[in-house]
Amino acid sequence: MKIKKVSVVDQVSEALKDNILNHTWEPGDKLPSEGDLADTFGVNRLSVRMALQKLNTLGLLETRVGDGTYVRKFSMAPYMNEIADIYMDEKHLNDVRELRNLLEGEAMRIAVSVSTEEERDELRQCYELYEEKRSQLKADVDNERLMDELAEADFEFHHQVIRMSHNDLYTDIYLMTKKAIVSHIRELLESRIRKEIEWEEKSGKREDEHVEIINGICNGDIEALKRARERMLKIQLIPALDE
Numbered sequence: 001m002k003i004k005k006v007s008v009v010d011q012v013s014e015a016l017k018d019n020i021l022n023h024t025w026e027p028g029d030k031l032p033s034e035g036d037l038a039d040t041f042g043v044n045r046l047s048v049r050m051a052l053q054k055l056n057t058l059g060l061l062e063t064r065v066g067d068g069t070y071v072r073k074f075s076m077a078p079y080m081n082e083i084a085d086i087y088m089d090e091k092h093l094n095d096v097r098e099l100r101n102l103l104e105g106e107a108m109r110i111a112v113s114v115s116t117e118e119e120r121d122e123l124r125q126c127y128e129l130y131e132e133k134r135s136q137l138k139a140d141v142d143n144e145r146l147m148d149e150l151a152e153a154d155f156e157f158h159h160q161v162i163r164m165s166h167n168d169l170y171t172d173i174y175l176m177t178k179k180a181i182v183s184h185i186r187e188l189l190e191s192r193i194r195k196e197i198e199w200e201e202k203s204g205k206r207e208d209e210h211v212e213i214i215n216g217i218c219n220g221d222i223e224a225l226k227r228a229r230e231r232m233l234k235i236q237l238i239p240a241l242d243e
Contacts, residue, residue: 008043012051015041020060020071027073031061096184097233099177103170104158108225111164111217119164120218126157127210138197147193151186157210164217188234 016037019025031037037048052069055061063069111119133150140146155178162174174181200206209232216225 008047009050009054012037012041012043012047013054016051016055017060025071027071029071031069031071033068092180093184093187096177096180100158100181100184101229101233103174104161105226105229107162107165107167107170108213108217108229109222110167111161112220112222112225114166115164115217119160120214123157123160123164123214123217126153126160127214129153130157130210137193141194141197147186147189150193151182151189154185154189155182161213161217188232 016031025031031052032040034045034048034052038045041048052061052063056063056069059074060072061069062072130150130153133146133153137143137146137150158181159171159174159178162170165171209228212224212228213232215221216228
């Protein structure tokens, strides 16, 4: 096996990345100048500049013209959004449904125990925005812009549930797949919103899984959360082996 030579640029970029990963530099921190970094690593400024450009491309750093280079809060979302169209066919949308079931279901379960009252209030506010957008669409059900806004509001509701789990990785994954999830939400809305509105007008009743999710989290009712999720995602949940 041949031994690979590691370039100076790669060595500098790895050293810079290590400082970010071990929290020597936090998001928002300004890095030393190219000259100072060159002196620190004992390399020329061009090598430092190329290393900075590499980390800029990876989304770890942000260079502001005339100001300097800053650490960014890393997110995979921009990269996932570039390939999200792959998940728009029927087969992959079912994959998105299963991903939502896993993430949202676990986040709901955890949120019962760890979410704060302030976070629950924020969830209620997300629902109020959802209801506002739904009322607007109800008055103009063929309006594509309003449908998009309702799907976005629905995403924010579920995103808040994910945040209430206090699991940063769940939140990152949910944001990374936002475009695919919003498309899945829109598909569900398009398939049932007219039927729901017609039924409401005839019966005078309204059933809303969002309200059940809020109540389930606040009341610690795991079974109610599972039932609401099953209806909302139009899936049949598979019982756990120990149930």
